[in-house]
Amino acid sequence: MDVKYKKFDSKTSLKEQRNLFKECFPENINSSFSSSEHYYWKHKNYHSSFEFSAILNSKLVGYYAALPYNYHSNAGIMKVGMVCDVMTGKKSRGKGVFTELGKYSTAKLKENGLDFTTGFPIRKEVIPGHLKAGWDIAFSLPFYVKIKSIKSILKKNNLSFLSPIFDLIIKIIFIPFNISYQKKNISIVNVDIDEFFQSNDYKILNNEISKEHSIYLDKSAKFMRWRLSAPSSVYKISIVKLNKLVIGYIVSRSIKKFGFNCTGIVDIAFLEKHKNLVKIGVNQLCRESLDDLIILMCNTSVYKKYKLFSAGFFVTPFKFSLIIKNLSNKFGCDFLYNENHWHITWIDCDDL
Numbered sequence: 001m002d003v004k005y006k007k008f009d010s011k012t013s014l015k016e017q018r019n020l021f022k023e024c025f026p027e028n029i030n031s032s033f034s035s036s037e038h039y040y041w042k043h044k045n046y047h048s049s050f051e052f053s054a055i056l057n058s059k060l061v062g063y064y065a066a067l068p069y070n071y072h073s074n075a076g077i078m079k080v081g082m083v084c085d086v087m088t089g090k091k092s093r094g095k096g097v098f099t100e101l102g103k104y105s106t107a108k109l110k111e112n113g114l115d116f117t118t119g120f121p122i123r124k125e126v127i128p129g130h131l132k133a134g135w136d137i138a139f140s141l142p143f144y145v146k147i148k149s150i151k152s153i154l155k156k157n158n159l160s161f162l163s164p165i166f167d168l169i170i171k172i173i174f175i176p177f178n179i180s181y182q183k184k185n186i187s188i189v190n191v192d193i194d195e196f197f198q199s200n201d202y203k204i205l206n207n208e209i210s211k212e213h214s215i216y217l218d219k220s221a222k223f224m225r226w227r228l229s230a231p232s233s234v235y236k237i238s239i240v241k242l243n244k245l246v247i248g249y250i251v252s253r254s255i256k257k258f259g260f261n262c263t264g265i266v267d268i269a270f271l272e273k274h275k276n277l278v279k280i281g282v283n284q285l286c287r288e289s290l291d292d293l294i295i296l297m298c299n300t301s302v303y304k305k306y307k308l309f310s311a312g313f314f315v316t317p318f319k320f321s322l323i324i325k326n327l328s329n330k331f332g333c334d335f336l337y338n339e340n341h342w343h344i345t346w347i348d349c350d351d352l
Helices: 008-024 037-044 099-109 124-132 153-158 160-173 195-196 199-210 219-225 271-286 300-305
Strands: 004-007 050-056 059-073 078-087 116-119 134-149 187-191 213-217 236-242 245-257 260-270 291-298 314-326
Touching: 004 078, 004 099, 008 037, 008 059, 008 078, 037 059, 037 124, 037 153, 050 099, 059 099, 078 099, 099 124, 099 271, 116 219, 124 134, 134 300, 153 160, 187 195, 195 199, 195 236, 199 213, 199 245, 236 271, 245 271, 260 271, 271 291
Parallel strands: 078 116, 260 291
Antiparallel strands: 004 050, 050 059, 059 078, 059 213, 116 314, 134 291, 134 314, 187 236, 236 245, 245 260
């Protein structure tokens, strides 16, 4: 096939790109993710993302994008390309287009001074193509769930009449996980996104937390306000205060996952010395949630650090992977691929 690889031009090819997106991600056809508004928010708002295309017979058959993210590290600022929306049309699959587009795109990202790229695939079938293009699997990112109710699960199977019985059983089972001792000097407050991330409280908190991790996403106020402003998406920020001092926060949103009503924890970040208070914040979120499941994706170190098992989160068979392609070699693979160095939640990728 005479496929040509080049920079993507949204002015002339956006309609084709949106159609290709619907073809490759049919689960999002009726969601805001497939809209032009979402595209502009994601790729042309806070930053101008890197975008590449595969053209065959004047038609768009492949697309590859990377959002420019910065990470703080013990070795200095890392310039990273968070790869997303990678897609190849059905008629062009199995012909090497995915791999060649990946090689072309990451070579261009290297030319643009990026240190490495990150990706968070959950579909196993795409991983071989990434590996052929020079990526490595750094480590897995488990998918965790806390069950509040199984109403939507039973409804999907026409068994709604059984929900009162099963929900009572779940309530009894989760009693130990839902117990948290509320201290008088602790408060949990739901706050406005813009106000919180522009506040001095957040600036101080974010600066301290970033120093506690070897590799930590640059969660500047500008970044967070962009990341949590996707069209048709409503996010909730819950902050935990100790003696009026903000010691952590939880970002969440309601969403459908696997056809079920879920509250997804987009980000969770607490000071190391106050990690024992995470359970109080999580339990408050669970009480306020109207959804059946509370879900979370994070690296194992974060799960253990925040003792999320004690809050009722169980690991599921589903796993994301953190994949990395080291472009500049400024940072060694031993450093980058060490799961203990990272603090990863959904905020690090484009999902949720």
